[in-house]
Amino acid sequence: MFDTPGLVCMILWYVMLFHPLHADIQCMESDTQESPITNVSVDWRKMELSWESSRNFSEFRCIIMDRGTEYIDTEVDSPLCSFPLELHMLMHKGLTFVIEVPNTNISKQCSFLPGGMKGSAIENFFCVIYNIFLMNCTWQAGRDAPADTQYFLYWQQSRGEEDMECELYIQDENFRNVGCIFQNVSIGTEKAYFLVNGSSNNSLIQFYDEYIDLYKIEILTAPLNVTAHCTRDPMSCIIMWHPPLTSHVENTKCFQYEISIQNKDEPTEEKRLPHVRNDRYEFQNYNEKKRYTLKIRARGKNCLVSSNWGEWSEPIEFGQGKDYFIFVILFLIALGTISITLLLYCLLKRYCSFKNLFPPIPQPRDKFNALTDEDIQTEYVNLPTKSHTEKITTIEE
Numbered sequence: 001m002f003d004t005p006g007l008v009c010m011i012l013w014y015v016m017l018f019h020p021l022h023a024d025i026q027c028m029e030s031d032t033q034e035s036p037i038t039n040v041s042v043d044w045r046k047m048e049l050s051w052e053s054s055r056n057f058s059e060f061r062c063i064i065m066d067r068g069t070e071y072i073d074t075e076v077d078s079p080l081c082s083f084p085l086e087l088h089m090l091m092h093k094g095l096t097f098v099i100e101v102p103n104t105n106i107s108k109q110c111s112f113l114p115g116g117m118k119g120s121a122i123e124n125f126f127c128v129i130y131n132i133f134l135m136n137c138t139w140q141a142g143r144d145a146p147a148d149t150q151y152f153l154y155w156q157q158s159r160g161e162e163d164m165e166c167e168l169y170i171q172d173e174n175f176r177n178v179g180c181i182f183q184n185v186s187i188g189t190e191k192a193y194f195l196v197n198g199s200s201n202n203s204l205i206q207f208y209d210e211y212i213d214l215y216k217i218e219i220l221t222a223p224l225n226v227t228a229h230c231t232r233d234p235m236s237c238i239i240m241w242h243p244p245l246t247s248h249v250e251n252t253k254c255f256q257y258e259i260s261i262q263n264k265d266e267p268t269e270e271k272r273l274p275h276v277r278n279d280r281y282e283f284q285n286y287n288e289k290k291r292y293t294l295k296i297r298a299r300g301k302n303c304l305v306s307s308n309w310g311e312w313s314e315p316i317e318f319g320q321g322k323d324y325f326i327f328v329i330l331f332l333i334a335l336g337t338i339s340i341t342l343l344l345y346c347l348l349k350r351y352c353s354f355k356n357l358f359p360p361i362p363q364p365r366d367k368f369n370a371l372t373d374e375d376i377q378t379e380y381v382n383l384p385t386k387s388h389t390e391k392i393t394t395i396e397e
């Protein structure tokens, strides 16, 4: 359509004073004679194209297209076209407008060409939302940007709202702005619009713009209050949690969870359970003799919630583990030893004298004075019968 021969005859420039970007709108006309369509202008905030016509036409047709040849046309009976704000066409790539009068050869094509020095626009623009309300946007200076270039970020939480400048820039070592921290972001249903322009004393700096669905760039926080309660009968653990907090989603059905369970004795073996949609899971392969660590993360499902996995919850431990059994066994052994010792001590104290058991004999002794084994036996037999006698015998051996 734009290659029609005879179309390009005259080029007019309208400096767009209402938009502070370094850009001009450049129009071509279809006729050597002065076109009836003049004074073309664009209100970027409202996405309105307006013009003046020296002749009364009953109808006009407007077309907007971007580099990707995406286009939309509307028909109006007055010299003003409003394009939908939801088009989300990027201005830094350039836009083309066409105003036509149906059933005539009259048309006017105008292009919005961003000005500025090539390679001076920022690169690698990237934003992320974290901790529910915080957002970081970062970028790199244009490769060919002059050393004194400073960049400024403006944004609209949804298109058509007032421009807001970044309140807290992230700067590099040369005090050049290379990012912005937003401290109170709430995620809406509309795409947010970002524009980074720049200034330098030597050259005009190209701007960059982008539309972002804020919910898509959120790193979800971890699910809250993760707990595990195990029972022996039936042998299972009930794992429960609360959905992560977000600035915009109340519906608990909007999340999907991944549960990771790790046996503490085999840290390399991590079990990722199938994704679940509710906030409760019954872990049935539970082995009482083992100890486990558990963590959970969330992602969005079906709603306007990021479909990327969020942060893992702090690992919690559950299950009794081998340690517990060893502890119990050690405890029982210790208890047994202590009670036997105590018992023996009491018995010995009561019925024997240490002298009898361990006589201080190192010297040779008088065969007839010394007690013989038979004597001890006699003494022993004379003891009142008690249930503990057997144990004493053991010790004597």
Ligand SMILES: *[C@@H]1O[C@H](CO)[C@@H](O)[C@H](O)[C@H]1NC(C)=O
Residues within 6 Å of the ligand: 038, 039, 052
């Ligand atoms: C069109 O624009 C020119 C210059 O910008 C101005 O002088 C002229 O008055 C405008 N025409 C109309 C009809 O407003």
Ligand SMILES: *[C@@H]1O[C@H](CO)[C@@H](O)[C@H](O)[C@H]1NC(C)=O
Residues within 6 Å of the ligand: 054, 055, 056
């Ligand atoms: C266009 O029409 C209006 C009334 O509809 C009239 O007042 C005006 O003079 C007309 N202009 C031209 C240039 O014909």
Ligand SMILES: *[C@@H]1O[C@H](CO)[C@@H](O)[C@H](O)[C@H]1NC(C)=O
Residues within 6 Å of the ligand: 103, 104, 105
């Ligand atoms: C439009 O241009 C064609 C030739 O390109 C010509 O034949 C036709 O008469 C023109 N129509 C009008 C309404 O000027």
Ligand SMILES: *[C@@H]1O[C@H](CO)[C@@H](O)[C@H](O)[C@H]1NC(C)=O
Residues within 6 Å of the ligand: 128, 130, 136, 170, 181
């Ligand atoms: C956001 O920026 C701050 C300051 O540069 C930094 O400390 C923080 O780690 C960034 N957060 C993310 C998620 O990139």
Ligand SMILES: *[C@@H]1O[C@H](CO)[C@@H](O)[C@H](O)[C@H]1NC(C)=O
Residues within 6 Å of the ligand: 184, 186
């Ligand atoms: C955060 O923004 C909301 C509206 O978006 C506002 O009601 C609230 O007061 C703000 N909080 C702070 C700490 O600025």
Ligand SMILES: *[C@@H]1O[C@H](CO)[C@@H](O)[C@H](O)[C@H]1NC(C)=O
Residues within 6 Å of the ligand: 020, 021, 022, 152, 154, 163, 195, 197, 198, 199
């Ligand atoms: C950058 O854009 C904003 C908003 O459109 C404007 O207010 C500001 O003057 C511009 N700055 C430069 C250096 O072009």
Ligand SMILES: *[C@@H]1O[C@H](CO)[C@@H](O)[C@H](O)[C@H]1NC(C)=O
Residues within 6 Å of the ligand: 148, 149, 150, 199, 200, 201
């Ligand atoms: C431009 O030069 C003036 C004076 O020399 C200086 O104050 C200003 O900071 C410079 N601007 C930039 C973007 O370097």
Ligand SMILES: *[C@@H]1O[C@H](CO)[C@@H](O)[C@H](O)[C@H]1NC(C)=O
Residues within 6 Å of the ligand: 224, 225, 242
């Ligand atoms: C999580 O537990 C804390 C107390 O431990 C409680 O104050 C908080 O309300 C709980 N969070 C949710 C989402 O229930």
